[in-house]
Amino acid sequence: MLRFEKLLMIGATSRNSGKTELASAFIKKFSKKNKIVGLKVSTYHINDSNFHGQQSLPLPDKYIIIKESEKSDKDTARMLNAGASEVYWLRTKVEYINEAVNEFIKLIDKTSFIVCESNSLTKFIKPDIFIMIRNNQKPDKDSATEVMKMADIEIISNGEKFVNFDISGIEIDKGKWVLRK
Template sequence: MRNIKKNILLIAGTGRNVGKTLFACRLIEELACKNELVCIKVSPHFHELNKELEIIRETENFIIAKENNKKGSKDSNRMFQAGSKKVYYVQAKDDYLPEVLSYFEKILSAETPVICESGGLRDLIEPGLFLMINKENNNNIKPRAIGYQKLADKWIEFNGDNFDFTANKIAFTNNGWKIKN
């Protein structure tokens, strides 16, 4: 059975530092629904968390924290600076993403616009929009990303400065994400 989440815009990339967060921030800046927008940054890499992060839920398998700091250069800081109402930072291996998703389903309504940066979540949900970001001349595309290419609603190339698709072509209407004509 498909787990359709029309209110989630999912951004994944072909690797690290390919422009995922930059595109998310440009999108946040464009959106009319900023005052309701929630962003979730998921990382499969575990490291010590910044003291400004408010830990909401912690198990031995994952950590969910709320970003409260608009200063700083971490991805979650940048999303908050761009105008998102709330930003959550999650550290979780893919095996525990169902538990993370279940937590967010309890605290966020299906009408809440959500931008989520996560590759692994695409295996669990069918989002309103699924965007794949690739850096031009990237010869080291992750195998999983190649599989996601056929699932992506839009494959976006990033040249280090600009994207071949602009964030103003995306809208959140009728509780779902869409690419404008």
């Protein structure tokens, strides 16, 4: 597993659990003093067709990296609106995830901190911190069950708010994301 410094990863047990809301909160707080890049990763497996909320988009042959440039209500645009210097949506077939991440790394300033939404990426990369949001109103999706044990923090969501999390428990120190003790 590749160690990836300056990366804060956020996953969730189900869709619409607050990943983008939490990512945007981190971006808003830390972009005042640090260059923050937002990243949303969608991985596709054989027989995936209409999930990830974008049924009309074709699956990539290997992967595609899209740089967000518009202000809208899309997840990536919400991260941009929160203060990220750049935001990317990486859509990849699972077997090309390492290649796709290596290509993404070439696109960004090496001094940037990254706030990323992904469950699957955790199988391949060890971030500074991995946060898992558990929505206690919805069943867990398979990709979340596989990576739950890797989480540094588990946050409970009731679908509207986080019930056990204070953002001040995470900071940037000496070039990486850290948990306050």
